Amino acid sequence: MSGNPRLDGVGLTLAYERRIVAEGLSVAVPDGSFTVVIGPNACGKSTLLRALARTLRPRAGTVLLDGRDIHALPSRAVARTLGLLPQSSVAPDGITVADLVARGRYPHQGLLRQWSREDERVVAESMAATGVAELADRPVDELSGGQRQRVWIAMALAQQTPLLLLDEPTTWLDVAHQIEVLDLCARLHEEQGRTLVAVLHDLHHAARYATHLIAMRDGRVVAEGDPREVVTADLVQEVFGLPCRIVEDPETGTPLVVPATRRPRLPDAASRVVPTA
Template sequence: MKMSRLQAHNLTLGYQDTIVLEDLNLILPKGEITVFVGANGCGKSTLLRSLARLLKPKTGEVMLDHQSVNEMATKEIAKQLAILPQGPVAPEGLTVGQLVKQGRYPHQSLLQQWSKQDEEFVEQALEATQTKHLSDRSLHSLSGGQRQRVWIAMTLAQNTDILLLDEPTTYLDMAHQIEILDLCYDLNIAEGRTIVMVLHDLNMAARYADHIVAVKNKTIHTEGRPEEVITSDMVQDVFGMESEIIEDPLFGSPMCVPYGKGRKKKKTTVEKEMAYVK
């Protein structure tokens, strides 16, 4: 059996009277990259937030190193686990440097407020996300993609063994998306960090994940290796979309090619005009 530091036991999650996920059991493999996939609103962010104790379960529990996170001090959790939530907000006027420094908060105490090591982790995080040149800028003055990379930097500065990232590639151009995913891959391979991400791009999920969890109908629809999970039946069930699964020419991982109305040959402008006249 695979080793795991983070697990969900009989987890039921929701808001007020609404149940989003019910009686869910999940073992996140240590030292692997796990990706949650599923349709909008199926509960991926809810699940991720509950793993970081940002949301209290209605029933069941989240275990970190065999201890219920409910019984742990916030700082203890934050030394082990960092989360980048979906759509995070920062106070007005905060600079990039100030925000990324906040990632070091769990490692500080009354006696040890700011060390050289803290400075180094902040520097590394800014470099890894290519945001160093932005460090004096106000967070609110940045573009969507720049801001997203700064939030990732803050999460990295926390230097935790477990990283939970909710759609880390949103707002990023394709090159920066790959860069962030490659960064996660490097952290996983070189340092053995456990990474749990929500991604919408199934093909990137298939490339980078060791373990994919597809969520649907308040529970886990399928989980396993990308080849086991990414099938046209799963895509039909979970996303209600027709697709064909081919092999990624570079990675050999499954690649989902969605059908759509333009799937025959695209019409030329003249053909479109002709069709319109009729």
Template sequence: MNDTSRLRADRLRLGYKGTTISDQLSVDIPDGKFTVIIGPNACGKSTLLRALARLLTPESGTVLLDGKPIGSYPAKQVARQIGLLPQTSTAPDGIRVADLVARGRYPHQTLLRQWSKADEEAVTSAMAATGVTELSARMVDELSGGQRQRVWIAMVLAQDTPLILLDEPTTYLDIAYQIQLLDLCRSLNRNSGRTVVAVLHDLNHAFRYADHLIAMRDGRVVASGAPADIVTAELVDEVFSLRCRIVDDPETGTPLVIPLAENAAELL
């Protein structure tokens, strides 16, 4: 374990309704890096993210924030440090885009500190960064799936936390918006020093954008490290049961997955 990581999990047992998803699961989230978690469906990626955000209490083990159990902090204090975009989000009926994004500022408000100029600036900046400014007066339930996803991301950005956790943030987004969003995440990481953790399904997106990769299968970490150091055809086959070639991305030099034609042939 890296004792300098602000956020880490130590020997977690995680599950739902008596079913164990992960056991003895330990991960470090490197500070100031863009970490991407990959793995097949139902391997425990989202469960791990929920535990890191204190939405799921481990059956055993500990999530540590700044060296202390995350459960020992008041909820608002955690919310000022960690912003989370869950896999599915439901907005209240009849709420405008600007009002939903403004809810990201709730952790920063107290009885003595209500809405401020800083709150207004954070909301305006978040909507501009996600391209939803022109939608600010629209009702959220009138928007397309991709538009709603960008509004939820804007709310997380408005929360203005040093750690951002995103569970499948590119869901519902067209390819152009997927790239714009991942570029935004990388910009937030590199320009403001925020630690970003995202669960992604697209392997080539994961390998292109991640500084640090966590590959999971069956509730355990199979490999972790920089994509250039750990990504091999053997790893992809072990994690996803996908035979492939790994080549250099001609744009970035990062690993690029080329599935073998025989994968499709075997399904015929």
């Protein structure tokens, strides 16, 4: 991880019509990181990601991609550098896995460059990397939630962008599929050197997978840095209003949040006194 940001938000005011979500918000995504944004509902996480992805124009401030205003760059140039997996992705009815993944190659085509063997290779490699190659001819709408999410990630991979943004990629997935998708993201980061930015709700997942953590509340950044330094009992209390203690994850050594109990602990069976007749 070089640490030098390729994607920055500087002095951002983000809003939907009259509702202001954030003012004066600044973030920098370290190049080569797996950055995860956490925070309570409606704190501005997904809004920030939309601004970074150029799907929401800031009221004020600037999003910089490689030092240039992202809104001043041609759309095709942005699409070759930055990929986005939105929170809700809907595939066209009846489209197959291979055809959907192939749509990731559109930014690389134009009037003088049509579909090529290189495109075929990239699509095949993207499906293999995400474990969906054997599903190539299956309609996307027949797949399980975990399979569909891997197909959408394969499409984003086919764009061959060095930056990939994922908005709540584990939403609606059971815990096994959540780990499957996050393990895939970790491999993309570690093996292919991609810079990932993901919005997650689960603190345990965020602490386990992130190399750089951004904690938000009320449209502002409360803390950021290495998860081992950011995830503290005080931080969780401040951001989520949750009393807790932090222990070490026995599998990874990363912070594990243990919520404080809100009721007296019941004695275990061995310690109960059973009255005799």
